[in-house]
C-alpha cells in the first residue's frame with residue numbers, strides 16, 4: 001500500500017538525479033531500438049541507415065536515429081508500425097483523421113498498465129489521494145482523454161466518475177451529489193460549467209468540494225488558468241498529452257506550477273528547429289520531438305509532434321529532476337500568417353484574459369477584404385458590463401491598442417453577449433480562417 005503522506009507515487013523514478021535519468025534513458029533507448037527491429041517500418045529505416053542498438057551510447061546518440069512523422073503513421077495505417085504481433089495487442093486508439101487516414105496507436109496490456117501508472121503519477125503529484133473523487137468530463141471512446149484518465153485515476157485508487165463530455169447540468173449534479181473533489185476538463189469547457197453553475201445558483205466554493213482541476217488537451221494561457229482558478233476556487237494544473245504518446249500522462253505540472261514535467265523514464269525529449277531539425281538551445285522555442293522508451297506495441301522514434309515550446313529547466317523545488325517545458329505555444333499548424341506577421345491564437349488570448357469584463361470564450365476570424373488580410377476578434381462580455389455602452393467603447397479601444405502592441409497589426413474587435421459564440425464539448429475552435437475560400 002502506497003504511503004499517502006509521500007509526495008511521490010513512484011519515488012524510485014520521480015526523484016532520480018540527472019545522471020541516473022540519463023543512464024536509464026540510454027538503457028531504455030537501446031532496448032527500444034532493438035525492439036523496433038520487429039517493426040517492418042523501423043527495420044527498413046534502421047537498415048538503410050546502418051543503425052544497431054550498440055550505436056546508442058548516450059542520449060545524444062538519439063540524433064543518429066531517423067525522425068517519425070504523422071505522415072508516416074498515415075502511410076503505415078493501420079498496423080504497419082507495430083513492433084509486436086497483433087495478437088499481443090489489447091487496445092487501439094485513433095485520432096479523428098479529418099484529412100486522409102486517421103492515425104492508429106496500438107497497446108499491449110503492459111502499455112495500458114504503464115500508461116495508467118503515468119497518469120496516476122501525475123494526479124498524485126498534484127495532491128490527489130485515494131480518498132478523492134475524480135470526475136472526467138472528456139469524451140470516452142477513441143479520444144484518449146476518456147479512458148486514459150479513467151484508468152489512471154482508478155490506478156491511484158480514487159472513486160472515478162466517467163461523466164464523459166457534455167450534459168453540463170448532469171455534470172454539475174454529479175459534482176454536488178458525489179462530492180467530486182477533482183475534475184479533468186478542457187479549459188474551454190470549464191467556462192461552460194461555471195456558466196451553468198451561475199444559472200443554477202450553484203456557488204462552487206460553498207456548494208461543492210472541488211479543489212483540483214486537470215486542464216489540458218488544448219493550448220491555453222497562464223491568464224486563462226488564473227481565470228479558471230478564480231472562477232471555481234480551485235488549483236488548476238496543466239496536463240499535456242497526445243494520442244501518439246498514449247494520451248494524457250506525458251507531462252503535467254507539479255504544485256509549483258512552473259512548467260510541465262515530462263516523464264523522462266517514459267520519453268526522451270528533444271526541442272528542434274522545425275526547419276533545420278537541429279537542436280535549439282535551452283530557453284529557445286522549437287518543435288517538441290518525443291521518443292517513447294517504455295512502450296511495447298508501437299514505440300515511436302523521434303516523433304515530430306508539431307507542438308512548439310521551450311525548455312525551462314531540469315530541476316525543480318518539488319524534488320523532481322524530470323525536464324520542465326513551457327506551456328505549449330500552439331502547434332506549428334496553428335500559426336496564422338497575416339500580412340507577413342506570424343501570430344498564434346494564444347498571444348491574443350493572453351491579452352483578452354487580462355480584462356475582467358471579458359469572458360473566456362473568443363473567436364478569431366480571418367478574412368480577405370480588398371486583397372488585404374484582416375482579423376476580427378470576437379469575445380464575450382460578462383453580463384455585468386453588457387449594457388454599459390460607453391464603458392464598452394473605451395474597453396474596445398484599449399483591447400485594440402494592446403493587441404496591436406502584441407501582434408503588430410490592428411484587428412477589428414467585437415464585444416458580444418455571453419453565449420453568442422459557438423461552443424463545443426471537446427477542444428475549442430479558436431480560429432475561423434475564411435481566407436482559404438478566396439485563395
Ligand code: ADP
Pocket residue numbers: 095096144215216217218219220238239240241242243244305307327328330331
Ligand atoms: P488531435 O491530434 O486529434 O487533437 P490529441 O488528443 O492526440 O488529438 O491531441 C494532442 C494535441 O493536443 C497535442 O499535440 C497538442 O497540440 C494539444 N495539447 C494537448 N495537451 C495540451 C496542453 N496541455 N497544452 C497545449 N496543447 C495541448
Ligand code: ZN
Pocket residue numbers: 254255256261316317318319320
Ligand atoms: Zn516540480
